[in-house]
Ligand code: HEM
């Protein structure tokens with residue numbers, strides 16, 4: 001590499017560093033991962049242990065679904081939940097289990113039950129004196145699974161993120177700008193060393209819009225395979241996933257999308273990490 005190239009690379013790196021520092025979203029800020037700030041696997045396991053005990057005895061949650069799961073292996077569930085939370089908070093932990101939709105399918109979990117569970121988690125985090133910032137980040141991540149876990153229609157409540165982002169038209173604009181950015185980002189290695197060189201990018205964009213519409217609470221248009229099946233065998237690393245998430249974040253900033261909406265979206269994107277990533281970190 002000659003000196004000219006080096007200085008261009010350096011400038012580019014500086015630009016990335018600067019933009020990262022300017023962005024306040026915790027998902028991409030240059031700070032320790034939420035996983036680390038929660039005390040890594042040991043800290044998370046301690047919270048999960050206490051949280052599951054609380055939720056299991058909370059009639060508003062009805063955790064065992066009227067006794068249907070009375071005989072479940074609670075220590076195993078605690079381990080699974082610890083792995084899942086470790087993974088989605090950015091830890092080098094691989095969650096091996098069902099995706100959240102499959103794991104809870106048929107349980108007919110209501111919105112109010114989900115909220116009661118989230119409240120139990122909030123109480124547990126308070127008990128462990130987890131700072132407000134980390135508490136909010138974790139609760140946002142957990143809230144992002146609500147769409148896939150709750151099976152009963154939410155009669156009232158906030159408008160879906162899909163609507164607040166401006167519906168399908170705006171998702172198309174976002175995806176149109178995001179895909180080329182991610183595709184040329186060497187940190188993402190989107191085409192997996194050329195293996196997907198010939199993929200139909202236009203069709204991919206349509207499917208990504210369908211998926212994001214569904215994930216943000218819009219019309220359930222996505223008919224493709226789940227994220228685990230779609231990305232299986234690609235060997236996607238945690239770092240590649242994070243780089244891709246950063247490209248989403250950059251795209252949202254480019255369109256000056258309000259931070260609150262961006263944070264909600266980033267939490268939803270982060271919730272796919274367990275399914276997409278095959279290699280830690
Ligand atoms: C009211 C809400 C919820 C209820 C009633 C509920 C109930 C359950 C039950 C009964 C199981 C055991 C299923 C089995 O043994 O086959 C389970 C599994 C699981 N749940 Fe939940 N859950 C809720 C919300 C959540 C949330 C918000 C998360 C994540 C943030 C979560 C993560 C998990 C995980 C990781 C598993 C293990 C799946 C596996 O090992 O394949 N659950 N849940």
Ligand code: HEM
Nearest residue numbers: 189190196199204207208211224230236240241244269272
């Ligand atoms: C570093 C991370 C990722 C890489 C390298 C990656 C790469 C790819 C590739 C190469 C395909 C095409 C597969 C094929 O044609 O058979 C694909 C499909 C897909 N990806 Fe990803 N992906 C990543 C993360 C994500 C995330 C985070 C999401 C959602 C938020 C996502 C959503 C999709 C969807 C919906 C499809 C299916 C498109 C279709 O059915 O044609 N991907 N991904």
